[in-house]
Amino acid sequence: MSEMTFVQACNAALRQELDRDPNVFLMGEDIAHYGGMFRVTEGLLETYGENRVIDTPISESGFIGMALGAALAGKRPVAELMFIDFSLVAMDQIHNQIAKTFGMSGGTVHVPLTIITQGGGYKGAAAQHSQMLEALFLHVPGVKVVAPSNPADAKGLLASAIRDNHPVLFLEHKQLLPVKGEVPDGEHLVPLGKANVVRPGKDLSLFTYSFSVHMAMEAADLAAKEGIEVEVIDLRSLDPLDWETIEKSVKKTHRVLIAHEAHARCGVGVDLAAQIQKRLFDELDAPIEICAALDFPIPFAKVLEDEVLPTVPKILSAIKEAVGGRW
Amino acid sequence: MSRVNGENAPPEQPIQGQPIQGQPTPDQPTAEQFFRTMVTMEIVEKSLTRLSQSGDLRGSLHLAQGQEAVPAGACAALNKDDYLTATYRGHGYVLAKGCDLEAVLAEVLGRSTGLCHGYGGKMHLFDASHGLLGTNGIVAGGIGTAAGAALAAKIDGNGRVALTVFGDGAINQGHAHECFNMAALYKLPAIFLCENNLYAEMTPLDRSHGNTNLTERIGSYGIATTQVDGNDPVAVFQTMTEAVARARKGEGPTFIEAHTYRTIGHYQADPGTAYRTQEEIDEWRSKNPVARYQAMLGDKGDAIRAEVEEHVESIIKKVLSSPLPTWDSALVGGAK
Secondary structure, eight states, X not given: OEEEEHXXXXXXXXXXXXXXXXXXXXXXXXXXXXXXXXXXXXXXXXXXXTTTEEEOOSOHHHHHHHHHHHHHTXXXXXXXXXXXXXXXXXXXXXXXXXXXXXXXXXXSOOXXXXXXXXXXXXXXXXXXXXXXXXXXXXXXXXXXXXXXXXXXXXXXXXXXXXXXXXXXXXXXXXXXXXXXXXXXXXXXOOOTTOOEEEEOOSSEEEEEOTTHHHHHHHHHHHHHHTTOOEEEEEOOEEESOOHHHHHHHHXXXXXXXXXXXXXXTTSHHHHHHHHHHHHHGGGOSSOOXXXXXXXXXXXXXXXXXXXXXXXXXXXXXXXXXXXGGGO | OOEEOOSOOOSSOSOOOOOXXXXXXXXXXXXXXXXXXXXXXXXXXXXXXXXXHHTSSOSOOOOOTTOTHHHHHXXXXXXXXXXXXXXXXXXXXXXXXXXXXXXXXXXXXXXXXSTTTTSSOTTOOOBGGGTBOOOOSSTTTTHHHHHHHHHHHHHHTOOOOEEEEEEGGGGGOHHHHHHHHHHHXXXXXXXXXXXXXXXXXXXXXXXXXXXXXXXXXXXXXXXXXXXXXXXXXXXXXXXXXXXXXXXXXXOOOEEEEEEOOOSSOSSTTOOSOSSSOHHHHHHHHTTOHHHHHHHHHTHHHHHHHHHXXXXXXXXXXXXXXXXXXXXXXXXXXXXX
16 A cells, blocks of 8 residues: 555556556646646656647547547547536537447447546635536436545546446546545556445435545534434445445435535436435435535635535534434 | 648647558449449438338438439548548448448338447447448537547557548537647548538528638648549549548548538428529539439449349348347446
């Protein structure tokens, strides 16, 4: 094990896969000569050369579309979208082309393509640089989505995403990029579709992912002081979902809170709640609670941003709401 | 014939790629071969029109009658493993590229024996074994795919080229321009073939382009540009052959503007007469490449047409009795 930041762990995963498979190559804005806006690709041009680490113009629709073509021509491209907010100018390519190719071709054509991007707020980056847009990618079938919360998972999930024969969106969070953690040396893979119980508890299942895991853990610590034992589950992978872990936890606690930073409306929480009530209705002792961003563009000033985005106090309130009259 | 506009081509290419491996150069087809390719497209389209009217064919049917010479000439200049992306009007390209007629018709008619087992349909044809990386329902949607395949070919140095075909309407999509720029920047072995049939769906060129000189617009990116009579398969073949040679030599992309005309409507419910004069349609009908070749070939042409008609009819009969697709739940969720 080595201690490294989330960014260094992503870099290690890219090196691991670039070393392993000559068809892996990277493309994106400022990723080669500059080393990446967030340093995820630092030093890779020097090691792997210009045929495998390619700077692109600011043309998200163009280079994401080209990544698809390269994937269909036998390569295993990794395209970096500097901010997930910028994915919106490439949505025809992502939703109509990349996501649909496998299905439209009747399963005759695979698209081994990874999109690395980052999102998230709490940094004063305002409405067009702070979003968590994972629900948009989940809504249209055909792209898998992973959103790790720590460096070890980042390395393992990014490597698994690159090896997958389908498109995968790998979602970093800007608050997590400098976070340090122990990361396994050598080859490290975390399979897609495996959640992680990061804190066991008996009173409430709190499903979350990405940076929200850290706020959920803080809120769970505070709840424990009031005698509420929260089980915190880091979903890690939003598609595919780990139903085995979700079911096991709900059958233990019978109460559910879903916390995420993305907007509430039509989001992961709403979808997960619908699926849990359908699959596990008899297990539930209380309505499912969701703690998510208000349905409003993310404001700039900190006091306003804190109104819109989830915070530790808001998650703690939601915990108390979810456990209802028992305390 | 070709020219490169713009004097500010990047001095150093951002991607060097691998040394290019040798690739064979296809011979120019004979007149009979060109006619056979073109008349097949015409007969297939007429059969599909009939099947649309009878209800055997679902969905929209975008026809390309009058434009047969462009795919016939263009695809003849490609090898089987060169890449192709085309449009919803692209079935002629798919056939000219060598994809199996029965598998194509089975897909168009929604049968399990289709190229995509009935999941794609007429607008979404894929056949990796012939380099076909998709026809497309989105205008300009497949241009990036072809540019990306060209990027892969350049990185690997395998000498393959990628052809993408689109209409004059696609020139007004931003995605196309992003790809033109990157193809020039990276000197990709890509060929951008624009079928200028004077109308983007129902709107004429001069009501949708601020500058109707398309080669001037695209040439400004530092791409070699050229224009060709799109109703002459030999001219298209020769122009394509030059573009393919340039691409294989590592000299970068070419934009070809093929002047042609769709002598029928945009799709099966459009007679094509509300926005065009009958005189204009008649003038272009007189330049129809299939009729011209048939007249040129005389009895031989008549015999080929009769033979192809019989062949297409027998395949359609077979396809219509082929099994319907079966739902494969294993395709869901990307586990397969």
